[in-house]
Every structure is written in C-alpha cells, then in structure tokens.
Amino acid sequence: MAIDLAAFAQERGWQYLATAPPPTIEGAVFGALLDAVVTDNVVASGPIPFEVGNVAGQVGGTRTEKFGKVTVTMRRRTSARSDHGYVGIRLPRALPHFVVDAHANGSSLPIPLDRKQRVSLEGDFDEHFALYAPAGYERDALYLFTPDVMALLIDETGDLDVEVVGDRLTIYSPHLFDLRDPAVWERLEQIVRVLGAKAIDQAENYSDPRAAGTDSNVAPAGRRLDQGFLSRRGVWWSLVLLVAILIVSLVITIAGIFGSFALGMM
Incomplete structure (x- = not known):
C-alpha cells in the first residue's frame, strides 16, 4: 500500500514539504547542481534527526579560491541534468570532506572527483567503494573510516554513495527514492539507526590540528574535495x-x- 507522505509525516510529528530548496552545503552532489529543487522533503525528529528527499538540478556549480591577494570565483553550467534520492544526518561537529563512491552504481556523481585524492583502505573495502579525501587528510580518513565503519558501509549502503562534508553525513542514490514505498522507508531508517549512530560517535572525538586559529573545526584545505572543473x-x-x-x-x-x-x- 502506497504511503501518503503528508499524513505519514504528520502522524510522527515530522515536517513534510512537496518542494523545498536544497540544503546549503558544498558537497559532491548539492555543490555540483544549479537551480536544484528538492521534492518530497521530509524532516524527521527523533533520537537521530534526519532529512530525506529527492533532488534534481542542472550540472554545474560555483567555486571561490584565493590566490595570494586575488579572489577568483568561477561559475559554470552544463546542459546535463542529474537527480538523486538522499538522506542527510547532522553530525555534532564539522569533519573534512570525504566521499565514498559505490562501485555498484557506476559513476553516479554529477562531476567526477580528482582521482589523485583516492585513498586505499585495508581488506576488501576497495572492491566495493572508492574513498576520496583532500590532500593531506589521508590519515584522517583512516581514523574515521575504521574497519567496523567500512563493514557497516558494505552491509547497509553497498549500492549508495556516502559523503561527509561540514557537519553533515549524506547518503545518495543515483535514482530518485520512491518515498511512497514502505520498503524504502524501512531501509532508510535502518541506515539512520546504524550508520548514523556510528558516524555521530566517530565525529565526537575528531579534531583537526591544522584548524588552529581558524573559525572552523576543519582547516580550509580539508573543507572541499577537488571535483572536475570545480x-x-x-x-x-x-x-x-x-x-x-x-x-x-x-x-x-x-x-x-x-x-x-x-x-x-x-
């Protein structure tokens, strides 16, 4: 039986919006889409608050960099479009920008990541995912993506991409979620309970010594991966x-x- 999302959210004290603006994060998906719109947006409260929705937009984006005293902002738009289902979980503190790209769904990110940022991990993790970390943050990736976290990723999100950027963990599907299907909700809530709880624990104890004297928990070099023309x-x-x-x-x-x-x- 199909779920009535508005009623489903209301019964649980959650918020439902048929359309909403995308989250304001510079990630490998949201940061690579222009004029993006979120549909079927559900913001859920509970022990681990989370947000679910579908996002679609035009591939492109904006990036600002400083070269000495010169600040340069580049904005680029393509004719391609990309859409994704997503579930986002708020973390207790900001972390470096990491992406776990699932081999099972092919090349599903809107803009490819620079392969020089790929980090190899122990065991058979590399057979399932490609892990990307900013240059100089390889040891941080090993600290956060421990063997037990890797095992959870294989078990729970083997066909989905996972991203950590700022104080947010986001899991992406290369296809829109059918959020009126009860089975989809069962899986998403399982991911939140298991992977979300573990990610929150890992984030609690993380600190970036390179961030001393900055206004963030993460130094500028770790805040954004290099991604194609961005x-x-x-x-x-x-x-x-x-x-x-x-x-x-x-x-x-x-x-x-x-x-x-x-x-x-x-």
Whole structure:
C-alpha cells in the first residue's frame, strides 16, 4: 500500500514539504547542481534527526579560491541534468570532506572527483567503494573510516554513495527514492539507526590540528574535495584564461589606437 507522505509525516510529528530548496552545503552532489529543487522533503525528529528527499538540478556549480591577494570565483553550467534520492544526518561537529563512491552504481556523481585524492583502505573495502579525501587528510580518513565503519558501509549502503562534508553525513542514490514505498522507508531508517549512530560517535572525538586559529573545526584545505572543473586547478586555469584574454584585448586596443593615430598622420 502506497504511503501518503503528508499524513505519514504528520502522524510522527515530522515536517513534510512537496518542494523545498536544497540544503546549503558544498558537497559532491548539492555543490555540483544549479537551480536544484528538492521534492518530497521530509524532516524527521527523533533520537537521530534526519532529512530525506529527492533532488534534481542542472550540472554545474560555483567555486571561490584565493590566490595570494586575488579572489577568483568561477561559475559554470552544463546542459546535463542529474537527480538523486538522499538522506542527510547532522553530525555534532564539522569533519573534512570525504566521499565514498559505490562501485555498484557506476559513476553516479554529477562531476567526477580528482582521482589523485583516492585513498586505499585495508581488506576488501576497495572492491566495493572508492574513498576520496583532500590532500593531506589521508590519515584522517583512516581514523574515521575504521574497519567496523567500512563493514557497516558494505552491509547497509553497498549500492549508495556516502559523503561527509561540514557537519553533515549524506547518503545518495543515483535514482530518485520512491518515498511512497514502505520498503524504502524501512531501509532508510535502518541506515539512520546504524550508520548514523556510528558516524555521530566517530565525529565526537575528531579534531583537526591544522584548524588552529581558524573559525572552523576543519582547516580550509580539508573543507572541499577537488571535483572536475570545480577543482582549485580549474579555478586557476580560469584565472590564467581571464588574464590572457585581458592582455590580448589590451594589445588589440593599443594596436587600434596606434593604427588610427598613424592614419591620421598621413
């Protein structure tokens, strides 16, 4: 029997919205979608509060980087669209940006991650997932993704992608969730109970010594993975291209001025 989501949420004291804006996080999915809209959004209270929904948007995004005293913001849009089901869990503190990309669902992230950030773990974990961590945060990944956490990921989210960014753990499906199917809810609540509880425990004791003197629990270098054209390198090349265009434009303008001056002297 199909679930009436509005009634389902009301009975449990949860919030339901037919449409909602996406969470404001710079992640591998939400940070790579423009004009995104969330549908069937359920915000659930309880021992482990969580949020469920479906998100769809146009592949693209924005990234801002500082190069010395120069701040560069790059915004890029493509014609491709991407949609995902997701469940998000709030963590007690911010963590570095990690992505666990499931092999079982193929390449489902909107924009590929830079392969240089891949971290290999013990056992057969690499056969099921690709783990990505920012450069310099490989040991942090080993601290957080312990063998028991890896076993939970294999058992509970083997066909789903998992992301930690800021103080949020998000599990993504490469397809929209059928949130009117009771079996889907059974699985999502199981993931929240098991994986959510473990992630909260792991986050409680984490600290980033590189963050000393900053306004966050994580240093800037660990806050965002490099992702395709939204990588730091992509922003750098955009800056180089912009400078080259300005130089060419300046040369053309100067040449035009001198050309006009020469004609006037004839």
